[in-house]
Amino acid sequence: MNARNQKKPSRRTPARPTAKPAVAAPAANLRSGAQCVVDGLVENGAEVVFGYPGGMILDVFNLIGAAPIHFILPRHEQGAVHAADGYARASGKVGVCLVTSGPGATNTVTGLATANMDGIPLVCISGQVPLHMIGNDAFQEADILGITRPITKHNFLVRSADDIPLVMAEAFYIASTGKPGPVVVDIPKDVQRQMTAARRPEAISIRSYNPDVRTDLAQVAKLAEAINKAQRPVLYAGGGVISGNAAPELLELARRADIPVTTTLMGLGAFPETDPLALRMVGMHGSFAANNAVQQCDLLISVGARFDDRVTGRKADFATHATVAHIDIDRSAIGKNIRTHLPVLGYAKPVLQALLPQVKARKHPAWHARIAAWKKEHPAFTYPTSDKALMPQYVIEQIDKVSKGEATIVTDVGQHQMWSAHFFRYTRPRSFLSSGGLGTMGFGLPAAIGAQLACPDRLVVAIVGDGGIQMNAQELVVAVEHHLPVKVVIINNGYLGMVRQWQEIFYQRNYAAVVLGRNERMPVERIATQRKPEYLPDFMKLAEAHGARGTRVTRSAEVAPALREAFASPQPWVIECIVEHGANVLPMVPPGASLSEMICKFA
Amino acid sequence: MKHIITALVENKPGVLARIVGLVSGRGYNIETLNVGPTQDPDTSKMTLVVPGDEQVLEQVLHQVSKLVDVIEVVDVTRRRHLNRELILVEVATTRHSRAQVLELATLFKARVAAVGEKSITLEMVGDRSSVEDFLRLLKPYEITDISRSGLIAVARGETA
């Protein structure tokens, strides 16, 4: 791929959008900057806004009550961003949040970085101290532009109310086009109070930004030829298939050319995992069949995935026999991690559409026989059963069963996240929402609230750990006050389980700072061994205190009935499952090892 | 290999920080950097010298060109191009060495910008290799201060 001259095609766009009002409007047509913000939200399609007020954004909040939107007050700005993110992941629309300057803005940082890593469209409006005070360490001033520059797709500081209508339109445009991402719009308080006659521009064109990538047809033809020749092809699908709404085309391609399909964590739902062609997930916690197929294939077709290090394992040994084809909208993602023989720049959907008519119907019986043998050797996925303890994996299986595979699953980060990927079989895009790139604990509950707002009629189940839920548990109030029937399944293993697993395997079982229960704490924690409450925190009381229903489950037989009752209810419900403490996520590729060196069982 | 990259960018506050932050945030070094306005007051031209292999360079080009405020990025190293750098260099001189330093200056068409009792300050403009040669030959003398403008470059027509 010739990257030497990257001329953006948009340079041919002649007109530079003007920030100044085209005609001088009469005074009656003047609007305040704050009004332009609120109108801008509505004009650009925001239906739900997650906002938390404060001094520097009060002018906007003063008008928000009159806007035709659904306003949600989270209980922490991080919750606001994750909720907007969950809303965006579930709906494909832009998630919107509104926060104040300083601490309000800095509280959004983790949420923005989470969305940025996973390519989720967000617009976050933050108040800022007045222009003349910027740089003076004014009360509640933070350089949020500087702070968020590396963790957003773009950000703006608005210096005049005249610019607000244009910037609002550009922010939504940038967030939702190309590879989507979060955009911050920082607006000083005096700018919110200025009057302007500026109006929303008729059309948006930014000369230095052109997301209209033409499908590279010459490369598509080469790829078709490679597919028609391949003996052992594998499709490897990522989040780009979901954000690009290309799941139907992927299915058609796989069926026509008889290609087995594996997905990344972000790609779960891009291909029906109940289909015989499904290899299930690839990577560090991928299936034996998927990892072996990737290692042994002669053609690896990546669609909207980015060869993340959690997927490839040791890069030098990744898919060494394969011609690697990479379909991606992000030119910088192609060839970044893995040598690519067949780059195809373009959106997943049009690329696959162009590819399909050139691909011959084929069968690969020998290849599928090898795959079937791998599937038989280590079926995806299994776990050691126990007649005493409740196994965490069993809980996830039951969620699949009781919801008939129809739930939208939103996870937090940790072991439960991987078990959610393994033991629920995803068949629909946007039915598995998870912080893949950043791995943000505290994401699950607020994101589930956002997802439920986006899909009021769906069963939304947050699957969280006893550690992660405590990072944003306050958001339960929001589910209760808005009568959102979110179900929160807490996989309570008494540990920061995923970290405990790493300590077990790589740190000689030195369980430092991962015990959430009262026993086995480190001496340096200086916790007296007096009697403490059995449950700390008591999640049933936590549910009750927030006005949600709660059920605690300790035995396998109780799981399905508890889920059935909760799933049938229109109320938010916390289902706490006290599970086996020491369960591990398997198979596992140790960090730095090759995909061929999987641990499938512990001694 | 050192690459000379030029970037045409929107002339807006924060664009420089965006580019520098992106390049340095990914662990790539910027050896020199120069920014100035162009014939269009709405745009600026940046010239960066980035050491690194082909892969490093590809990533820098891709990442920089992805920034919303960047209009065009070119690796001019592989094209017909002109590059220049201005340096101001102060050299400690003795009665013996002064003549030798001046002789070097003449050879490289460097101008004497200032003369002191024990030093001489030279101003030199040249392309990358002549600046490097000049500095190499000045090494035996004691360089007491130096300031470099950073390389600037313009591409000239079709690929060489």
Ligand SMILES: Cc1ncc(C[n+]2csc(CCOP(=O)(O)OP(=O)(O)O)c2C)c(N)n1
């Ligand atoms: C904000 C944040 N801090 C720390 C981590 C590191 N981390 C990854 S998994 C994990 C443990 C999660 O424990 P828990 O929520 O109980 O889930 P489990 O692994 O037990 O299912 C930790 C601490 C993280 N991913 N995110």
